Each structure stands twice: as structure tokens, then as C-alpha cells.
Amino acid sequence: MxxxxxxxxxxxxxxxxxxxxxxxxxxxxxxxxxxxxxxxxxxxxxxxxxxxxxxxxxxxxxxxxxxxxxxxxxxxxxxxxxxxxxxxxxxxxxxxxxxxxxxxxxxxxxxxxxxxxxxxxxxxxxxxxxxxxxxxxxxxxxxxxxxxxxxxxxxxxxSTWDDDAASFESSDEMLNRIWELCRYSIKATTFAGLYVDGDRERIPYEADAYLNQLSHYYTDSDKQMARDTFDHLMAHSTWPTEWAPHMVFMAYADWMHTADADWLKPRYDALKTKTLMERRGPDGLVASDAMDIKKNDIVDWPAKERDGYVRTGTNTVVNAFHIRAVEMMAEMAGAIGKEKEASEFKALAQASLAAMQKTLFDSDKGLYRDGVGTDHMALHANLFPLAFGLAPEPVREPMADWLAGRGMKCSVYAAQYLMEALFENGADRQAIELITAKHDRSWRHMVESGTTITWEAWDQKYKPNQDWNHAWGAAPANLLPRYVLGVEPLTPGWKTARIRPCIGGLGFAKGKVPTPLGGIEVEWKQTAQGFALKVSLPEGMGAQVELPDFGRVYRNGKPERARRVGDRLRVELEGTAVFEVRK
Incomplete structure (x- = not known):
């Protein structure tokens, strides 16, 4: 042997x-x-x-x-x-x-x-x-x-799955059906005890696992399956370049969800190997060799979903993943008391971001090129930097509009990040329109096909060997509660939540989001007078509530002083309250 x-x-x-x-x-x-x-x-x-x-x-x-x-x-x-x-x-x-x-x-x-x-x-x-x-x-x-x-x-x-842990309902019945399809998809694909890529292989992959983790957090109260999958993948890594930083993303998601430093500390040093630092050049940018350009720098999968992306020796998508992973490492280093390393990671991220802006960003067009040596600007070269918060502030909303106008020119995997980019930058109406679009590159198409678990690709014609039981196609399971209900952790362990509903043209939405401290219940609706929001927080949690800037804010029927932040009105909350924004 x-x-x-x-x-x-x-x-x-x-x-x-x-x-x-x-x-x-x-x-x-x-x-x-x-x-x-x-x-x-x-x-x-x-x-x-x-x-x-x-x-x-x-x-x-x-x-x-x-x-x-x-x-x-x-x-x-x-x-x-x-x-x-x-x-x-x-x-x-x-x-x-x-x-x-x-x-x-x-x-x-x-x-x-x-x-x-x-x-x-x-x-x-x-x-x-x-x-x-x-x-x-x-x-x-x-x-x-x-x-x-x-x-x-x-x-x-x-064994721990709780069908009552989460809920979602809105004024759009198709959106409700999409939520239920995706929620059940997460439940059904827990069968192996680890996040696997589907029945064809039954193998964990890093990007698949991260998307699965996000949706599992928003549909059930379990955290163990994500952790067990993380540990498995640290021992059994796979080949794509961008899959390695997803391990940092998984650890960071666990930290934000649990604030468990005891879990993070013994895994921290190994995470350093997942940042692509070994490929970082003196200019602060990650370099790609011939094999990386030909195969490893995946951009999106299947390959035909890359929107004509031109892979070069300096790849925008790869560098965006590197920078975001290093930013997360800086936060996690600080969380476990490694202040010197936190400062070093922060400086590295800032240097790489400056180099990325100088080398890969077209300031005249307000868009990123695919890489050095090409003027092509694929969807992916822009959706990832925007989703990661790397794009310059003045171009974020125009970039989101540009992305929305291009449509769903990416796979169900990259759609997770495309939707994040849109929801985070004022394009929530366009995001919901893409999710529910009447063509074969939307979750509406999956629902109308009759499938009961999400697919690996938008349709059979886009990936003839696809699984019909693939959790990485279930992004709305996390997107709808995160953005339509507006519920995210603002500080580690959900000590403080952010409640920031994205209306997106809907008349109402309501639901329940599980957290380690208990469920958060949210219900909002548009009214003739403006906007109404009811929030119930579990004990031990506070929230930063960001309301649409329609007019004056009332809490439980009484005028409330709110701070204007961008196009939002911000108030603080503990317990339960009903907020109104009256025109």
C-alpha cells in the first residue's frame, strides 16, 4: 500500500x-x-x-x-x-x-x-x-x-429540530411559500448530522456549510451541527480558493451567534491558515498562479454561472474574500484577548483594501473590474465587495442598482451574497422581485416546479447532474428573517439585536427568529398613517430598532425621541413595544 x-x-x-x-x-x-x-x-x-x-x-x-x-x-x-x-x-x-x-x-x-x-x-x-x-x-x-x-x-x-422555533409570513403568498420551501429544506438536509452537499456525494464543502449554517440559525435553535461541520471541514478541506475563507466566516458566525470564546480559542490559530495570507504579495493583494486561474479560483459554481468573469493573476473576488476574512480575524482576535494580533489583522485588511481600491476599482464607472489585465466587470466582481461592505460608501447604492438591473446572473450560491448586497444597500424591493421573479432563475421557479427541497442549481438545464436536495439553494431561509423582518445580532451572543425591517413593497410581515436567548417576535405593517412595528425581545436582550423615516415616531402611543441615521430613525428597546411612524 x-x-x-x-x-x-x-x-x-x-x-x-x-x-x-x-x-x-x-x-x-x-x-x-x-x-x-x-x-x-x-x-x-x-x-x-x-x-x-x-x-x-x-x-x-x-x-x-x-x-x-x-x-x-x-x-x-x-x-x-x-x-x-x-x-x-x-x-x-x-x-x-x-x-x-x-x-x-x-x-x-x-x-x-x-x-x-x-x-x-x-x-x-x-x-x-x-x-x-x-x-x-x-x-x-x-x-x-x-x-x-x-x-x-x-x-x-x-434530533433537536424544533418545527416551532421559527416562522415567517408576509403579504406576498409566493414569498411565504418560498420561505416554507427553504425552511423545510434546511430541516430535511440535517439527516447526516453534518451539513453535506446533497445526496449525490454526501460530502461537506465549506461554502455550502456556511450558507447552511446561516439558514439553520434562522430556522432552528441548534448550534451543534454547524460546529461539528466546522470541525470536520478543518480536517477535511476541499479545493476551491474561496472555500477556505468560508471557514473564517463560519467561526465568525458562531461567535456572533453564541459569544462563546471557549469554543473559539482552541480553533483560532488554525483559522489563520484559511485567510489566503500565504498568497498575499508585497502589494497587499492575493496573487493567483496558473492553476488558481484555471481551476482553484472558483468565483461561482457551476462555471457557466460566472457572468463571463475573466480570471487573472489578481482576482477581485478572491481578494474580496481575503479582506473580509482578515477583518473577521481581527474582530475574533480581539474577542479572545489577542489585541496585538487584532491590530495586525486590522492593518493588513486596511492595506489590502486600499490596494484593491487603487488597482481593481474603476472610479469613473463606480464598479470593480474582474481583475488586473481586464476591463470586464462581471456581476461577481461587484456583488462580493458590496456584500462584504468593501465598496466605497458613495457608490454603494448605485452599485446595488446596477447589480439589480443585471438580474440573477449568478448561481444559487452567489445569490446569497447578491441578495445581501441588495438588502443592505437600499435595493430591498429589487431583491424581493428577484427572489419571486417569473422566470427560471428564481426561487419562485423552484416552488412552481413542485419540488419540496431546494435544488443545487436554478434549473436542470443549468446543471444537468444537480441534486434536488441541496441546502445551499435555500438562502431565503435566512434572508427573509434577516432583512424582511430585519432581525440580526448586533453584538456577539445576541446581547444586542438589530431590528431593521426592509419593506420591499410588502404590506406586512411577521415572524419569529430563534436565538440562544429565546425567540424574537416581529410584526410590521404599512398603514394609512405610515408604518407600525411590534417587537418582543427575550429576557436579557436589548435591541437597536431602525424604523423607516416616514415621519414622527411613537412608542406604545406616546411620542418617542428618535435619532436619524441615514434614511432610518433609530430607537433603543428592551422587552416589548409597539412603534409607529406617522406621516
Missing amino acids: DLRMAAWIVLAMACTCAHGAPTHLVDEPAVEIRKTGAGLYLVDFGRVAFGNLRLTPPGSGGELTVHFGEAFTDGRIDRKPPGTVRYNKTTVTLEGTAPVVVAPPADKRNTKLVSPMHPPAILTPEEWGVVMPFRWVEIEGWKGELKPEHIVRQSAYA
Whole structure:
């Protein structure tokens, strides 16, 4: 055995023994059982979940053929679905009335532990039997009537998942359906105990995990799965350049969510290796060699989603990730008492930002070029700097308008950051229009397709081998509560929250956001008199409330002194209050 193969076996063993957040199987009944012929039944469970079946026969024996599927066509399970959309079948022999677990055959790719091409797959507990994503089942050979008590789906979810932890509702019914699709997508993809990229591979990737983490925080109260995925990825990194800084993003998100310095301290030094500092040149910019330009500097994925991005030796997207990661490292260094390193990181970030502005920003157009040596200005060269707060203040709103006007010329991954850039810079109406757009590059398209878990790409034609069960496509699960409800942590551990609703042309919105201190409840509406907002905070939390500047502010019916900050009126809150802005 050569050393390379031995190393992969060690990695695989580490993976199978790695700690993951607790998961369990939940019995879910069918929503419809329909007889389609002699001994033939079609069973619909309403939504896709990762699981298998448990049959409790009425006493009649015999052999059954059981089909599992994600796709449905012409009244039957699609036996030849496109790409890696899931279909499988198995046979089972029934004897007496003893319950029997019916599971599909294992998939070779998503259970592979040793490969020189990629990290090991994440395995589910052997005692479960094989699980796969499916909604529909067809049974051949059933004797008598198939009744609800004869069949349940054993669906795998995080053991700690709380369906009541979060909620969202607005005046736009399509937006509500998008929220529920994305919320459930986060729940359904907790099946492995770590954030994996979908059923095709079942491998954690850094960017996928960060997007998953953000949405998990806004839909459930658990923090452990994000932490376990972080630790796994520190041991099993993947190849794209920008994926490494996402590890810094994950640690920073944990810090803002929990303020847990005891968790951060032992991981801090390893995080330094994820900032791309080793590629930083004397000019303060990250350099890309031939392999980086050809492959590693990913920009977006799939490659056709890059809006014609020209990758060069000095890449704007790569440098934006480097600068934002170093800024976060400065904050985290200060949080754990490393003041000297905090100052050093801050100085490095400032120097790199100055170099980026001088070298990559076109001040005449108010936009960033893709890199040194090209005048091309892709969507991505601008959405990432704007989302990260790196763009000069005077050009931020015009840049947001430019981005919105270009449309969704990016993948579901980069759309997370595009929406952040728009919501943060006054383009909330355009952001909601893009989320709900009537074309095949929106979340509305996913809803109207009938899928019950978000996709890996906007449509099959944009990624023919896409998963139909991919959490990185579920960004509205965090975007809508963060921006439409307006709820974000302002200080670590949610000691102080920011409540800054983005109206976006909506008539009302309400919902609940889970935090480590308890749920935040928000309800706002536009009125004939102006704007009304009710906020309820958990004990131990304060909030900075930023209201639209429509007129005079009232708290619980009484005039309130507010501070004008930009186009917002700022007030402080503890507990519960109703605010009005009267024209």
C-alpha cells in the first residue's frame, strides 16, 4: 500500500468516527395511498425526505417490489429521472405480521470512504438501514388493501429540530411559500448530522456549510451541527480558493451567534491558515498562479454561472474574500484577548483594501473590474465587495442598482451574497422581485416546479447532474428573517439585536427568529398613517430598532425621541413595544 492510499484510509477512518450532531428517524404517515392496479399501489408522502420504509403487513406473505423516487411523471414514479435525481428499487419478502424495514440499495458514490479525488462521504448509522431522498413509493405484489397502518416512512432529521422555533409570513403568498420551501429544506438536509452537499456525494464543502449554517440559525435553535461541520471541514478541506475563507466566516458566525470564546480559542490559530495570507504579495493583494486561474479560483459554481468573469493573476473576488476574512480575524482576535494580533489583522485588511481600491476599482464607472489585465466587470466582481461592505460608501447604492438591473446572473450560491448586497444597500424591493421573479432563475421557479427541497442549481438545464436536495439553494431561509423582518445580532451572543425591517413593497410581515436567548417576535405593517412595528425581545436582550423615516415616531402611543441615521430613525428597546411612524 502506498503512502497516498494509506493517508486516504486514515482520513476515511477519521470520518466514520467523527462526531456529528444527533439525528434520529421519525415515523411519517403517507398523505395519499392510491391503488393503481391489481396488487399495485402508489404512495405519496407529501414531501421529499431522506429515509426508508417500515411495512407492517396484515399477515399475508409474498414478495414485493418497492420503488422509491424523487421525481414523478405521468402519474408514476419517474424510473429514468434526469442526471442524479433519485430513483431506486428493491425487493422484500413478507412473512407474517412482523414489521420489516424496506430500504433501497446503497449508492456506491455517496458511501465511498476512500478516494484520491475527494474527501470521504458522511455515513448514516448502519442500524437505520440505507436512506435516500424520496417522496413517492410504488409497491408491486401487495395482497389485499394497503392501509395507512401498514406503511410509514422512517425519515431522518436532526434530533433537536424544533418545527416551532421559527416562522415567517408576509403579504406576498409566493414569498411565504418560498420561505416554507427553504425552511423545510434546511430541516430535511440535517439527516447526516453534518451539513453535506446533497445526496449525490454526501460530502461537506465549506461554502455550502456556511450558507447552511446561516439558514439553520434562522430556522432552528441548534448550534451543534454547524460546529461539528466546522470541525470536520478543518480536517477535511476541499479545493476551491474561496472555500477556505468560508471557514473564517463560519467561526465568525458562531461567535456572533453564541459569544462563546471557549469554543473559539482552541480553533483560532488554525483559522489563520484559511485567510489566503500565504498568497498575499508585497502589494497587499492575493496573487493567483496558473492553476488558481484555471481551476482553484472558483468565483461561482457551476462555471457557466460566472457572468463571463475573466480570471487573472489578481482576482477581485478572491481578494474580496481575503479582506473580509482578515477583518473577521481581527474582530475574533480581539474577542479572545489577542489585541496585538487584532491590530495586525486590522492593518493588513486596511492595506489590502486600499490596494484593491487603487488597482481593481474603476472610479469613473463606480464598479470593480474582474481583475488586473481586464476591463470586464462581471456581476461577481461587484456583488462580493458590496456584500462584504468593501465598496466605497458613495457608490454603494448605485452599485446595488446596477447589480439589480443585471438580474440573477449568478448561481444559487452567489445569490446569497447578491441578495445581501441588495438588502443592505437600499435595493430591498429589487431583491424581493428577484427572489419571486417569473422566470427560471428564481426561487419562485423552484416552488412552481413542485419540488419540496431546494435544488443545487436554478434549473436542470443549468446543471444537468444537480441534486434536488441541496441546502445551499435555500438562502431565503435566512434572508427573509434577516432583512424582511430585519432581525440580526448586533453584538456577539445576541446581547444586542438589530431590528431593521426592509419593506420591499410588502404590506406586512411577521415572524419569529430563534436565538440562544429565546425567540424574537416581529410584526410590521404599512398603514394609512405610515408604518407600525411590534417587537418582543427575550429576557436579557436589548435591541437597536431602525424604523423607516416616514415621519414622527411613537412608542406604545406616546411620542418617542428618535435619532436619524441615514434614511432610518433609530430607537433603543428592551422587552416589548409597539412603534409607529406617522406621516
